[in-house]
Amino acid sequence: MRTKERAVDLEKWQGRKRPYDLVKEFVVAMVAVAVLVFACSSIFGSPDERAITLQDWAKNTPSDFVKTTTSELAGGTTSATYGAPYNQASEGQVLGPLKLQKWFGVKVPIEAARDFVVAPLAMSDKPAIQAALVQWKSATAATQSKWATGYADALEKAGEVTSVADSNGSFGPVPTMASGLLDIAQVGALDGMLTTQASPLPTDFTKPLLFLADGTYLEDLAVEQHLGGDQWGMMNETGSYPGQSWMWLYSFWYQIEPLKSSENADAQVWAIMGLLTLGLLFLPKIPILNQLPRRIPIQRLIWRQYYREENL
């Protein structure tokens, strides 16, 4: 039901007035905010945890690096199977019949095995690596997959290792490729190789970050900093800082079922937040909700001085 607008709300206020100085109010507000901001900055400062590199990853958890490299070759990592906007390996997330992720297409092409492993190895001048690449490229996709999957399984079984002996040659060139990439990463060359393909002065870190995220090193460090998805990580920040506390509602949905374990959680949370945002914008038009200020009379508290003075 539409509430009829009152004349007193529509027309310019003709009742009692009080002196007011907007400029003075703004200056006082500026001083108050400046005091608060300078005080908090002086007392608490701000966090700045150093960024991590592929070199850090390869040096600190070489086993994870080698396993991830092998999985890239086997086509089993998150990046390799992601879908749009990186590749067409899967449909990506859906919202009922809406396949928005797929429909908007591949705009940042990534072929994980080629981009993260084969292309950097091709820059090596080591004969063993070049020979391994020749063997890899001349094999069929099925053979490549058999080699890489076999080696990935063997590494997984062996635990925290960086290589497994290939007594009967069933892993093909994969052990050489994985170890070769580990060597390149450990000396710090891989970071540059993955960022300078488009320009020697990089600003795009898509490839190293996707590769890094395919392993467990990045996530383990994030969880240590209480930044995991199930730790309200969307709104947290490194250290004990408030972070993006305004993202609390967005983070909230990831903490509860069925969204927590949904394969399409991201799309579903975005849909919920989209609807809630529209609800906020059009709240004045939503029945019941737009009557709450009358039903729950907090306004009596806000305007208590005026009501007292006017005996209302």
Place this chain on the structure above:
Amino acid sequence: MWTTRLRKATVEKFEPTDILPDEQPAYVASWIYVFGVLTLAALTMVIATGITLATKGSSWFHVSDVGRYVNSLHLWATEFFFVFMVVHLWGKFWMAAWRGRRFATWVTGGIAFVASIGTAFTGYLIQTNFDSQWIASEAKDGLNSVGIGSFFNTLNTGQSLLLHVAVAPLAVGIIVIWHVILVRRRGVVPPLDALDIAGGAK
């Protein structure tokens, strides 16, 4: 002519005293009214510290104590900006401040809130530290899941940087100015229980 209509719809609707008034209705007497101007003051601090950071480059705060301090000012100004804005928003809700053809004022305020969240998000992406790496890596999945990732790649720091220092502040600035103009034009909404007398209360 649309130009004439535009002029009439904007400047001619204002009296000089609407812009910087020397008096307010008597009911404008509550602490809750302070949060609108506090939000603007915090936004001013955010812009001033942001400009300082922008002139020195994205890596400055990693290597300079002064840079780190300015970064802290930028962070805390942003934190207070959101606190003030949320209190302002709740205050306006309980006042039902959309009454009297003030729906556009409410909507522009809501859009300013959402645009500010987006702007702050791009700020977190360009810290060039571990926090920004993790946020970029996690947030990409949300954006990609609804197709936005095809246009905005959180892992592309250059894109985030330009969005944060150019496009996003422009968007927030325009919507905030529009919101403030609407507030000045329509005036502050009268109390819900004010007497409904044509032309204003007694």
